[in-house]
Amino acid sequence: KNEVEQSPQNLTAQEGEFITINCSYSVGISALHWLQQHPGGGIVSLFMLSSGKKKHGRLIATINIQEKHSSLHITASHPRDSAVYICAGNYGGSQGNLIFGKGTKLSVKP
């Protein structure tokens, strides 16, 4: 079955803490996306990875293809990072639709 699984489901952190969200995926996914959904509902694409590591500001995403695992790290977390983080996979071929994990709800306390 093609699927994407995330952990943890909920995460509470203190401002300044280092945060890691994990994602495991099944065989066949050729690219892995990390998305951020704000409390208002809007979805923003953070990263798309097919190998290695990407960094944008305080956010870092890594992927291990052999282990079919990706992580999203947030350094020096801030209350404005509070959101739902969703990983999603693309399967190969011409179809680009995403298969989504259930999301990780992150709350960063001041």
Added chain:
Amino acid sequence: DSGVTQTPKHLITATGQRVTLRCSPRSGDLSVYWYQQSLDQGLQFLIQYYNGEERAKGNILERFSAQQFPDLHSELNLSSLELGDSALYFCASTRDRAQETQYFGPGTRLLVL
């Protein structure tokens, strides 16, 4: 601002009714994806159009249909609405390649009473 627009932002309607949701992709994007986000199912792929033609179909009910017009905007039609159709409906767009960053619209929040 992703450059993807969706209208309306909110829609309240009754069971049995029909509604149309509209999506305009980013300028130059040929592919449009429709996704449904409900509390119990999370985000699910419904359907994809590429340059006017259907490219992929996901968990889309027979009561739902979509199309992409020559100007590349897309409409998702939901008919014989049920309470369970209440959800956030997102569209996203990409240039053309399958594996690339998707740009999401703000969503349409549908409430069926």
